[in-house]
Amino acid sequence: MKKLVDAVQAALAAEHATVYGYGVVGGRIDSSRQDEARSAYDAHRARRDALRREVRDLGGEPEPAAAAYALPFAVPDSAAAVRLAAELEDRLAGVYADLVRVSEGARRREAAALLSEAAVRSVRWRRTGVAFPGLSERSGSDGPVPSGSPSPGGTSGSL
Secondary structure, rough: OHHHHHHHHHHHHHHHHHHHHHHHHHHOOOOOHHHHHHHHHHHHHHHHHEEEEEEHOOOOOOOOOOOOOOOOOOOHHHHHHHHHHHHHHHHHHHHHOOOOOOOHHHHHHHHHHHHHHHHHHHHHHHHOOOOOOOOOOOOOOOOOOOOOOOOOOOOOOEE
């Protein structure tokens, strides 16, 4: 049960970071892709809220969002915003792959669907995909990797 709670907390942390990241994407993306960015932002906010409820349902206390997150690279323009959006989705795919691994039944199917959603969004942003989304850096992992987790200090994190 602890592994499951940890994996759901990791997914929540990654969604917190992704919501923050899409705020940056939305501020830099060309108008032709604004609707796509808004749709992803809204979907991730809804998923974050659902994960908060799920952590509580599992008897945990949901991790709060950090005040800010360190971006993996500078985002001065629309091209960088597109790269950031794809990176956010790739990281989420990894976290959801971890959740698939420790889940069963309906929760596992939902985690697999979320992994798939992240992979599809990444392909839409990047216009190319990977063979096994969410698994490229996971082969030796024993537990969830909180890709979007706030730093231990709680005031900032990294994406």
